[in-house]
Amino acid sequence: MSERRTVLVVDAGGHSLEPAAQRLRLLGIPALRAKTGGEARAALADARAAIGAVMIPPDPPTLDLPRALRALSTTPDGVQRVLLACGPRPDPTTRTRLREAGVRLALWEPFDDAVLRFQVNRALADDPAAGVTRRAERVPTSWPVEVRLGARSRPARLYSLSARGAFLETAGPSLRRALVHVTLPLPGADLRVAGEVVSTNVPGNLRRRNLPIGMGIRFLGLSADAERALRDYTAERADQLLV
Secondary structure, three states, X not given: OOOOOEEEEEOOOOOOOHHHHHHHHHOOOOEEEEOOHHHHHHHHHOHHHOEEEEEEOOOOOXXXXXXXXXXXXXXXXXXXXXXXXXEOOOOHHHHHHHHHOOOOEEEEOOOOHHHXXXXXXXXXXXXXXXXXXXXXXXXXXXXXXXXXXXXXXEEEEEEEEOOOEEEEEOXXXXXXXXXXXXXXXXXXXXXXXXXXXXXXXXOOOOOOXXXXXXXXXXXXXOOHHHHHHHHHHHHHHHHHOEO
């Protein structure tokens, strides 16, 4: 992950982004709010602010959108920051203008904290272009699920999902290499899967602050139909997270 971890929230549109900035801080993600273009430029010029991504409204108040967004997204040394549009979903014409001006990621309201954290993590990735492509098949969810380990079961929340695995938010993650079973409540039908625990995120010095407490699992023995159902769902969900 990049050392630039602060999200600059440009709160200059018709829809306030202050609630989004507050939610970021509650998630432990540093957020700096700018209410004018001048404040935004000052924050970007201050190396101590460590701006890694920029959240903008869907209706930035500017006549030259590409130029204004280039000023927000390009650092003096040529590094590109990711722009994340946040607010009510605009009409197709406005979304086209945003895409043509370089905005790719979207947080269309309403969204929960899992989606907020997931999209900001994407925006703060070291390689923005590769990150968007690599993560297109992994999508955020916030489904309550039951995790079974042998004869025992415990509640968890599905934080992210792909056709290959998932990350489960749980206060009691299982040990690595443990075999678990989870029923995924896909929109069409429930899908029961088995998975091997391949990573954990637990309190302590090695905790990854950009993820909730929990565990990552790799699916085992998926049928062709199950894999197809997962790919169809994640592809559709991924489209909703792009401008």
